Amino acid sequence: MAKKIDSKIPEGPLAEKWTNYKAHQKLVNPANKRKLDIIIVGSGLAGASAAATLGDLGFKVKCFCIQDSPRRAHSIAAQGGINAAKNYQNDGDSVYRLFYDTIKGGDYRSREANVYRLAEVSNNIIDQCVAQGVPFAREYGGTLANRSFGGAQVSRTFYARGQTGQQLLLGAYSALSRQVKLGNVELFTRCEMLDVVLIKDENGENRARGIIYRDLVTGEIKRCSAHAVVIGTGGYGNAYFLSTNAMGSNGSAAIQCYRKGAWFANPAFAQIHPTCIPVHGDKQSKLTLMSESLRNDGRIWVPKKLEDAKALQAGTLNPNDIPDEDRDFYLERRYPAFGNLVPRDVASRAAKERCDKGFGVNNTGLAVFLDFKYAIQRLGKDVVADKYGNLFDMYQEITDVNPYENPMMIFPAIHYTMGGIWVDYELQTSIKGLFAIGECNFSDHGANRLGASALMQGLADGYFVLPYTIQNYLSDQIQVPRFSTDLPEFKAAEDGVKEQIEKIMNIKGKRSVDSIHKELGHIMWEYVGMGRTKESLETALKKLEEVEKTFWSDLRVPGQADTLNVELEKALRLRDFIEVGKLMAYDGLNREESCGGHFREEYQTPEGEALRQDDKFSYVACWEYQGAGKAPELLKEPLNYEYIKVQTRNYKN
């Protein structure tokens, strides 16, 4: 292998690594901070918290988002909560336990040092958010309330009704707004990054020095320069067309970095969330998530008898008429220790297993029940309404079914991507001066993310990790003057972007962006979905080539490029989703094992559990771009576990 991967893990015992790093890293003095510009692309939890924090440290920050306001980033939609190792409940939690649960939940495919640091700073996040005025749920005594989430045996999840992501994002957005007022952060709303600009330093090494972006209102292509570029643009789940992501969520910034040489790590690791409202028709535009917190009190079941399932599918049987003894609470049956609170990958696969066997409960046979009858009997309707009322209302509005009276129907859907741009311990990508934070990097969740950990990671990266580590990079950049955007590298990048746009506008075919995107989504769900095989992944690669051909030969984008053009925005993103799809298939094909969200049907235990191949695949798969139409090259970062024993995940006892 030509390139050696240096993940820059600090020396010393696990619990001291981050402290040691901070004690010895280089810093930038306040007078010099003012001279350094940082571009942050994305304004979700990671981007907004990083922009706010770097702004209050005194750097000059330019923050970009595609929506009309930073407050709309898709972090806003996270419902359930945020984990922290506060141990406020006195139930045995600790930094080590949160670290351990996260590593185990990720099926032993994440870096020990990164995850330990995440657990360590989790407590600071809660303190910070409370200081910002985030109205977390509280007990009558005035202390903070907690609830349980999948993959943990302690109650460590802090929440604000079913709108935790909203409240945390509004907290970060408030802090960001304050920095805008103070003149430290400049906002670029309705602006979309279309390329990263690299400039060689005196040693001939590429460094990220700016971006090319499109003003989505005027259609103008513009340039922006900085000493460092940070991307915090979220995940690529919309490659599946139907997902719980927002309509605008996309993987394009990550793919632009990948095309410029940044490695893409573990792309096959995508999370399929078990509790979403089932698909209902071919006009559907997205899938709606029902918070995992519902699994605290709801019980998941399908009928024991196949004839009952058939009657439910035909619509001739009311689920409430099936007696308890004829209900199969399959999670409680298979995983007595964790029951309905097993991690997401396990719960999703178990639902698929039951539906594959014919026990699905709706007309498509692709749904299971999530029943609150028992919680209502135990706690009363008022308590249930107080805890989950807004989720119940949302469910009723969408499905026209009252979940207080009938069990909800749920089915797994694409929700989150653990894979992403490879970063080292400092959150720097394989390109100098280019950093990736939040969901768009690969770093902390391994092959499966635990519930309430995405918010934790986004804010950890933005508030407490990047603001330190980026200084280690910037400290030797203080002599570097601000860059002119007239440099030839900026012109070349802008020309490249304009050429691609022109090419897309000139296809003048017959197919809308959405129709091709739906085709891509079907291929991804069918062949790179919950259960993958060598054969299915090879088929996917072939079919993706065809989709790419269709895109470049038959796409129709109406209107002009030099003005507001929503179809053009979608087309550019779709081009990159096809690349994402291919990366996922390559990675899935290479990883001949099942772990976390990646389930290769060839590798399972007799009980149908994921079977890892630690001797062969205990590594981070980093993919390096080799040029259009060429297969990417694989680089491996070995994962060494020094502090925990790698085991088969067990949620049974």
Place this chain on the structure above:
Amino acid sequence: MDKNISFTLKVWRQRGPKEKGQFVSYPMTDIPTDTSFLEMLDILNEQLINKGEEPIVFDHDCREGICGMCSLYINGHAHGPATGATTCQLYMRRFKDGDVITVEPWRSAGFPIIRDLMVDRSAYDKIMQAGGYTSVNTGGVPDANSIPISKEKADLAMDAASCIGCGACVAACKNGSAMLFVSAKVSQLALLPQGQVEAARRAKAMIAKMDELGFGNCTNTRACEAECPKCVSISNIARLNREFICAKLKD
């Protein structure tokens, strides 16, 4: 449950902020009632694209009622006929076969039209920048449990904080006032000890900014409360007025 309806859409089309707009009628046939309102617009846009026409521009993103991106004035109501729901959470089962459905953008001096149904709401960001925060830097804050906050206060703060910043209150108000939006943020922070410290300063700064940006005054018509997709209460406006008067008296 599943059935299809046919109806006529009258949609406001306007090329740019300074150009003249007009209603354009689109007959819609056989739309399943379990499609959402925005999915119905997707269907129409797909038809327009296939005819080589430009699709209708409208803001939307999360499609689960939380990002605040979607807007639309539907049959004279902000976010349409359903209460406590955004446009993206509105389903076609609310409409009948043969209906004429009128779709307009938010109309307010504070929110100029960009194109068709898309408006510029950056004024809200500017109001937030004027004071919608607690002035704390990252780090160096006390432990989260060091200040007890009563459940009642925390719940009230959460009620106010559930505002999604969509702009329906402004669109619904005959004065084009942003008082419900401003009061929601001022209330949330004034109710909590962390935000109380600079409550007076915040109320004055946000109101001054709102006035400067051309939003109207509140005359207690309560239209905002009725149309708010998150049911944010106008008792927040009372709380804002209290904060504001107290602040002014101290001046």
